[in-house]
Amino acid sequence: MKKNIAIIMGGYSSEYQISLKSGNVVYDTLDTSKYVPYRIHIFKEKWVYVDAENQEFPIDKNDFSVIIDNSKITFDCVFNAIHGSPGEDGYIQAYLKLLNIPHTSCDMYQASITFNKRDCLSILKPYGIKMAESFYVNKGDAIDEAAIINKVGLPCFVKANKAGSSFGVTKAYKKTDLQTAIDIAFKEDDEIIIESYLEGTEVSVGVINFKGEITVLPITEIVSENDFFDYEAKYLGKSKEITPARLTQEQEAKVTTVAKQLYSALKIKGFSRSEYIFKDGEPHLLEVNTIPGLTRESILPQQAAAAGIALSDLFDNAIEQALK
Known part of the structure; x- marks a missing residue:
């Protein structure tokens, strides 16, 4: 019997449009011989199922169900494609846990920790994982520019602590840039992290549980046409993403070990x-x-x-692992 899969997308943050794109790719790709996919849009003002004709049907938040043609539909698994809040920060995970509905993302605590850059880096430091020097500021704090520069130097990156897709990120080159960068970051979050500039090869490392085994995927090197890997570079073609990355065997071994260690340490x-x-x-x-x-x-x-894994297999594996 086919399983009903709710593909949740949208969200409450600036990343909602990217999430809608991700969710629709999952919707278009899932194996319909095994699954019945449902597009679920989650926004602050509404949670709705959106059918093929773009008709909307409200989700009952009491049990995460929907009424279609006088029939109540419940879901065997939720495929989480929400970038940012509430899909990446632990809220959806906690809600689904209470309802005992399997989902494809990590658990509530892990989502909350990894979404909070400051907390995540603090937890990983004892494992010997190297990172940039950092300085933390909360909204309402007095801004001591001299102390910031003394700690992280210039140039530096000013980031919203809980945001993705490079929203609220600015590279500050001089002291007079700091306040403007801080103001931009505070538009996304009430906590910010200011980090020292690291010059070198940038890479992205994907890790998944594939068929029950923690698997590090081929590494991607990121070469941005812009000053750093910002929104334009990520989504508007202003970068080169080279897979596999042009790393030495030693570099590849080191970053693979760290990425796998991180995945396991954070569970x-x-x-x-x-x-x-x-x-x-x-x-x-x-x-x-x-x-x-x-x-x-x-x-x-x-x-x-x-790695030779088709999108349909990637998504199918995520659902199968969640159902286990």
Whole structure:
């Protein structure tokens, strides 16, 4: 009997349009001989099932069901394609856990931790994982520009602590750039992280649980045409993404070990994609994503293709692992 799969997409953050693209790729790709896919749009103002004619049917949040043609539809599994809140920060995971509905993403705690850059880096430091120098600021704090520069130097990156797709990220070159960069970051979050600039080769490493085994996918090297891997570089073609990355065997071994260690240490499930910059031959962690982009142009699907894993198999595996 075919299983009903709710593909949740959209979300409450600036990343909602990217999430809709990811979710629709999953919807178009799932094996319909095994699954009945349902597009579920989740926004602050509405949770709705959207049919092929773009008609909307409200989701009953009490049990995550929907009434279609006077029949109540429930779901065997949720495929989580929401980037940002509430799909990547633990809220959806907690809700689905309470309802005992399997889902393709990591658990609530892991989602919450990895979505919070500051907390994630703090937890991983004792494991010896290298990272940039950082300085934390909350909304309402006095801004001590001299202390920031003394800690992280210039240029530096000012980032929203809980945001993705490079929303709220600015590279500050001089002291007078800091306040503007901080203001931009605070538009996305009330916590920010300011990090030292790391110059070197940037790579993205996908890790998945494939058929019950933690698998590191072929590594992607990121060469941005812009000043850094910003929104334009990620989504508007302003970068080259080279898979497999042009790394030495030693570099590849080092970053593969760190990415696998990170996945296991944080007890992540489903997809993960972590970003690194090589400095002095050592990979330095930038961030961890547990709901990476899933469009055909996105990095993780590119890596899966390089590993000989078709999109349909990638998505099928995610559902099968969740159902187990």
